[in-house]
Amino acid sequence: MTKMQAGAIVSTLAVFAALTVVFMFLPLEAEMLESQKIFYFHVSFAFTMFLACIVTAVAGGYYLARGCELADAVAGASAEAAFLFASIVLLTGMFWARSSWNVWWNWEPRLTSMLALWAIYAGYLLFRANARGEARRRLASVYGIAACVMVPIVYYSIKLWGGLMHPREGTIFDMEVSMQVGLLISFAAVLCVYAALMALRARIETAERRLESLWQNEGRG
Amino acid sequence: MRAAWIAFAVSFAVCTTLAFMTAAPVGVSAEDVRAEAEATQTINPDLPADAAIQKAADYLEKKQRSRLTYLFSAYLVLWGLLGLYLYTLARKQARIEAELKRLSALWEDAPEDSVG
Numbered sequence: 001m002t003k004m005q006a007g008a009i010v011s012t013l014a015v016f017a018a019l020t021v022v023f024m025f026l027p028l029e030a031e032m033l034e035s036q037k038i039f040y041f042h043v044s045f046a047f048t049m050f051l052a053c054i055v056t057a058v059a060g061g062y063y064l065a066r067g068c069e070l071a072d073a074v075a076g077a078s079a080e081a082a083f084l085f086a087s088i089v090l091l092t093g094m095f096w097a098r099s100s101w102n103v104w105w106n107w108e109p110r111l112t113s114m115l116a117l118w119a120i121y122a123g124y125l126l127f128r129a130n131a132r133g134e135a136r137r138r139l140a141s142v143y144g145i146a147a148c149v150m151v152p153i154v155y156y157s158i159k160l161w162g163g164l165m166h167p168r169e170g171t172i173f174d175m176e177v178s179m180q181v182g183l184l185i186s187f188a189a190v191l192c193v194y195a196a197l198m199a200l201r202a203r204i205e206t207a208e209r210r211l212e213s214l215w216q217n218e219g220r221g
Numbered sequence: 222m223r224a225a226w227i228a229f230a231v232s233f234a235v236c237t238t239l240a241f242m243t244a245a246p247v248g249v250s251a252e253d254v255r256a257e258a259e260a261t262q263t264i265n266p267d268l269p270a271d272a273a274i275q276k277a278a279d280y281l282e283k284k285q286r287s288r289l290t291y292l293f294s295a296y297l298v299l300w301g302l303l304g305l306y307l308y309t310l311a312r313k314q315a316r317i318e319a320e321l322k323r324l325s326a327l328w329e330d331a332p333e334d335s336v337g
Binding site: 002004005007008009011012015016019020023024032033034035037038041042045080084087088091092095096098099193196197200201204207208211214215218 | 222224225227228231232235236239285287288289291292294295296298299302303306310313314317320321324327328
């Protein structure tokens with residue numbers, strides 16, 4: 001069994017466990033009822049997206065400091081995951097908002113800053129897609145580090161500027177124990193998915209680079 | 222890549238099955254219907270009790286269907302985006318494999334002394 005296959009199996013089992021707990025065992029929340037079950041994956045993807053943004057910045061910093069090609073591949077893979085997860089968070093959040101508050105979208109600080117983060121990482125991926133050569137890759141790393149500034153902005157936007165849909169006070173530790181357990185299991189599952197996707201993407205990126213250098217050698221030969 | 226696709230398909234199948242199983246046992250409770258019927262009769266006192274209960278049950282069932290639709294749609298979007306991403310990765314990998322084949326064919330065709 002390869003590492004990739006093992007990663008896929010672990011991710012599947014983790015997602016299976018999370019879905020079973022969320023759908024079969026957790027009670028319905030009193031106010032939002034069934035639609036509240038979106039919360040478990042919505043929040044888990046949001047936290048994992050924050051982690052992906054931080055990994056992009058740290059790996060980019062390592063590439064700048066040491067010139068390690070693998071670190072650059074990891075930064076790119078993690079940024080793709082951050083963009084994908086930000087898209088999931090935005091879209092699942094819209095369905096939840098429509099179901100619970102009868103609106104698809106409003107321009108409260110959390111949603112606006114989240115949309116800005118999504119756009120910034122879209123820009124990063126576009127820039128990176130055309131980043132050939134070391135100088136441009138280094139610039140992409142600087143972009144990745146700068147983009148990470150959005151993580152605390154999104155996280156603290158509610159506390160700083162208020163909001164209508166997201167709770168201003170309270171943390172995960174203030175929730176019911178059953179909800180905490182559900183969220184923890186969902187978070188673990190999404191982390192596994194993130195790790196598996198990132199490993200797969202970094203491997204493809206490394207293969208692409210080897211191929212590129214082989215073509216260059218072929219051209220010279 | 223095949224392992225990732227299998228993992229995705231299995232997870233999606235589980236998600237869909239569980240989503241349908243969730244909808245089945247959760248019914249609109251009698252207390253909720255009674256409370257909603259009382260609220261309806263407060264607004265419209267001329268409405269007979271049977272009609273108020275029927276109206277309240279219909280309203281609560283409609284609201285529940287709507288919540289389940291949004292829940293299912295959110296999960297469908299989640300799986301759709303993950304599937305789309307896996308598809309782009311699969312295409313990238315297929316392109317790399319095709320290029321590798323081209324490159325190895327070039328090397329096989331090249332004279333011995335020009336390789337390396």
